[in-house]
Amino acid sequence: MNRFSLWKYLYIFTIVLISIFYITPNFFEKKSVIQISNVNKHIAIHNDLLIKVKNILLNSHIEFKDAFFDKNKETENIIIDLDFDKQIYVRNLLDKELNLSKLNYTVNINSIPEYPNWMKSFKWIMPNPLTLGLDLRGGAFFLLKVDMISALKNQSDSIRREIEILFRNKKIPYKGIELVESSIISTFQKIENRDKAFSILKSNFSKLTLSKQDSKEKFQLIISFPHSEILSIQKHALQKNISILRNRVNELGVSEPIIQQRGSDKILVQLPGFQDVEKAKKLLGRTATLELRLVNESFSNSNFLSKEVNTECYKQRNGLHIFVDRKIILSGDNIRDAQPGRDLKHQQVTINLTLDEKGKRIFQTVTRDNIGKRMAIILFENGEGEVVTAPIIRSEIFGGQVQISGALDMQEAAEIALILRSGSLTAPISVIEEKIIGPTLGSENIKKGIKSTIYGMLAVIIFIISYYRLIGLFSIIGLLVNTTLLLALLAMLQATLTLPGIAAIALTLGMAIDSNVLINERILEELRNGLDPQKAIYKGFNQAWNTILDSNSTSFIVGLGLLIFSSGSVRGFAIVHCLGILTSIFSSVLVVRALVNLMYGHKKTSFIISV
Numbered sequence: 001m002n003r004f005s006l007w008k009y010l011y012i013f014t015i016v017l018i019s020i021f022y023i024t025p026n027f028f029e030k031k032s033v034i035q036i037s038n039v040n041k042h043i044a045i046h047n048d049l050l051i052k053v054k055n056i057l058l059n060s061h062i063e064f065k066d067a068f069f070d071k072n073k074e075t076e077n078i079i080i081d082l083d084f085d086k087q088i089y090v091r092n093l094l095d096k097e098l099n100l101s102k103l104n105y106t107v108n109i110n111s112i113p114e115y116p117n118w119m120k121s122f123k124w125i126m127p128n129p130l131t132l133g134l135d136l137r138g139g140a141f142f143l144l145k146v147d148m149i150s151a152l153k154n155q156s157d158s159i160r161r162e163i164e165i166l167f168r169n170k171k172i173p174y175k176g177i178e179l180v181e182s183s184i185i186s187t188f189q190k191i192e193n194r195d196k197a198f199s200i201l202k203s204n205f206s207k208l209t210l211s212k213q214d215s216k217e218k219f220q221l222i223i224s225f226p227h228s229e230i231l232s233i234q235k236h237a238l239q240k241n242i243s244i245l246r247n248r249v250n251e252l253g254v255s256e257p258i259i260q261q262r263g264s265d266k267i268l269v270q271l272p273g274f275q276d277v278e279k280a281k282k283l284l285g286r287t288a289t290l291e292l293r294l295v296n297e298s299f300s301n302s303n304f305l306s307k308e309v310n311t312e313c314y315k316q317r318n319g320l321h322i323f324v325d326r327k328i329i330l331s332g333d334n335i336r337d338a339q340p341g342r343d344l345k346h347q348q349v350t351i352n353l354t355l356d357e358k359g360k361r362i363f364q365t366v367t368r369d370n371i372g373k374r375m376a377i378i379l380f381e382n383g384e385g386e387v388v389t390a391p392i393i394r395s396e397i398f399g400g401q402v403q404i405s406g407a408l409d410m411q412e413a414a415e416i417a418l419i420l421r422s423g424s425l426t427a428p429i430s431v432i433e434e435k436i437i438g439p440t441l442g443s444e445n446i447k448k449g450i451k452s453t454i455y456g457m458l459a460v461i462i463f464i465i466s467y468y469r470l471i472g473l474f475s476i477i478g479l480l481v482n483t484t485l486l487l488a489l490l491a492m493l494q495a496t497l498t499l500p501g502i503a504a505i506a507l508t509l510g511m512a513i514d515s516n517v518l519i520n521e522r523i524l525e526e527l528r529n530g531l532d533p534q535k536a537i538y539k540g541f542n543q544a545w546n547t548i549l550d551s552n553s554t555s556f557i558v559g560l561g562l563l564i565f566s567s568g569s570v571r572g573f574a575i576v577h578c579l580g581i582l583t584s585i586f587s588s589v590l591v592v593r594a595l596v597n598l599m600y601g602h603k604k605t606s607f608i609i610s611v
Helices: 006-027 047-059 084-098 148-170 191-204 227-252 277-285 357-369 410-422 439-493 499-528 533-565 568-600
Strands: 030-038 066-071 076-081 105-113 139-146 176-180 183-188 209-214 219-224 258-262 266-272 289-294 311-316 321-325 335-343 348-355 375-381 384-389 401-405 429-437
Touching: 006 439, 006 568, 030 084, 047 066, 047 076, 047 084, 084 105, 139 227, 139 277, 148 176, 148 183, 148 191, 148 227, 183 191, 191 209, 191 219, 227 258, 227 266, 227 277, 227 410, 266 277, 277 410, 277 429, 289 321, 289 410, 321 375, 335 401, 335 410, 348 357, 348 410, 384 401, 439 499, 439 568, 499 533, 499 568, 533 568
Parallel strands: 311 384
Antiparallel strands: 030 076, 030 105, 066 076, 139 266, 139 429, 176 183, 183 219, 209 219, 258 266, 289 375, 311 321, 335 348, 348 401, 375 384
8 A cells, every 4th residue: 555666766766876876075165276277279288387477476476376387178278276356466467477378278257066086977967056147156246228329320331331232233323321310311313313213212111111301302201110110120139239238147157147137128138256356347338340342433532521421541559551442341240259369470469260160251252353452451449440451352262261459468469369259249338327236245145045944954854753743853854855856957947046046945845844744744644543554644645635735736837926026136036935835745755755665565553653
C-alpha cells in the first residue's frame, strides 16, 4: 500500500544529486579582479607584459593577492587579484604606465568565480553560480531616455534620400527636397512633374500621407507620417537601441547585464559588478557611424553653394574642408566587423573593417569604376560629420576589407571599432538617472536576506518537529530538498536573483510547509477516526493532494500573470515564485512520501505522529 518501486527512489535520488551539483558553485566566492585583454584577437598577450605589470605594482607599493596569465581557446588575459578599493586606481595606473591602449590592450574591472579544477572538466554542462542582481552584487545603474523626435527625423531623412534616388531613376525634374521637422517637402517648377511624382510616391510609399500645396511660383508635395506609422517608428527605434546597447555592454565584458524597456521611450541598464560609471556612460551614449562617399573635386570653397543638391561639405581632421557627393556608397549597416590595428609600414593607428556580402559587391564595383578618384570616409557622431581620411582609389578592391587610417590614437580607434561592431544607435539617448551601488552594500543585502530565510526556516523546523515528531522531520527534509531544487533551477536557467527573489524564496518555503501541514493533519484526522497507521498514511497523502493542487494552481496563475505583464524586480519575484511552486509540489508530495514509505512501508503499526 505504502511502498515505492526502486526506480522511483532512483529517480528522486538522481534529481536531488543533480540539484546539489548545480548549486555547488555558489559555495565558492567570486573575486574582484583587474583584467587586461587584447582588443585585437590577432595580437597575443606575452608573458613579458605580466612581468611589467608585477613590477609596476611592486614599485608603487600596491599590495595584490595574485597576478597570473589566463588563457583559453577564445581569449588571452592577465588577471590581477586585489582589493576592490584599489581597482580603479590600479587600472588607471597600468593604462598610464604601459600605454596599454596604444598596444591594442584594454584594462577592465571584472569579477571571476573560483572554480575547482574538477568542475572545469564538465565543459558544456559545467554549473554556474547564481546570477545576482544589482541590489545584491553592486554595480552601475542607468535610466536612459531615447530621443523620439530625432528617431522620426532620422527616418524622414532616410526616406528623403530614397525619394531623391527614385526621382533621378524616374527622371523627374525637381527643384529641391528638404526636411521641415519630420515632414519632407518636394518642390517642383512644373505641375505635371509634381503630379507624376505624386503618383509614383503613392505607389512606393503607401504607408505615408501625401498632400499637395501650390502657389504661383512653385508646386509642392508634402510627405508626412500618419500617427500609426509614427508609433511604429518609435517602437522600432526603442527595440533597435536596446539590441545595440546589449552588443555594446557585451563588449565591456560585464557578466549578467540587465537591459530592459521602461515605458514607451526609456531603457533601464544595470551592470552588476561594473563600477566605472564614466566609461559606461561614454560607451552607451555614443552614436558613431561611418559613411563612404566619393569626393567631388569640381568644387572649392569659393564656388560651393550650401544649397547644392548633390554635394555636401565636411571638415577634415586637418581643419580643411572637403566636398563629397550626397549619395552614400556604404554605411555602418554594411559593416560586419571592425577591429583596431596598426599599419606597420606607415606606423599609423588604423580601424580595419570587414564588409558584409552586399557591402563587398558594392565596394568592389565602386572601386573598379572610380580608379583615380578619392573616396571620403566620414565619421558621424552626435549628428556631426568629420572626414577621417579621403584616399585615392588605386585599384579595384576585392574581399570587402577596408582600412581606415588618420589622426587616430589607439584608444579612440578601439572605441570607434567597438561602436561600429555593435551598430549605431537609431536615435540618440540621454542619461536621466544614474547611480552606483557598492559591493559592500550588495553583500550586506545578501547576508540580511540569507539570515531572514534561515531564521524563518529554523522557526518552522522547531514547530514542525515538536508537533509532528518523526513525520515532521521528513517534512523538514522535503523543505531542504525544495530549497536545493529551486536554487539549482535558478542557476541552470541563469535567472537573475534579486532581493524580491529572496522574498519569493521565503514565500515558497512557507507554501511548501503548508502542503505538508495539510497532509499531516489529514493523517491525524484518519488516526483519530480509528484507522490503522498504514491506511491513515495512504488516505492522508491521496486526499490532501487535490487541495494542494488547487491551492498551488491558483497561486501559479497569479505568478504567471506577474511574469507576463510586469518587469524589473516584480518580474524577478514572479520567476522565483513560479519555479518555487513547481519544486514545492515535487518535494512536499513525492519526496516526503518516499521517505515515509521507506520508513513505514513494511510496518503494520507504529506511532508515527502525535495524536
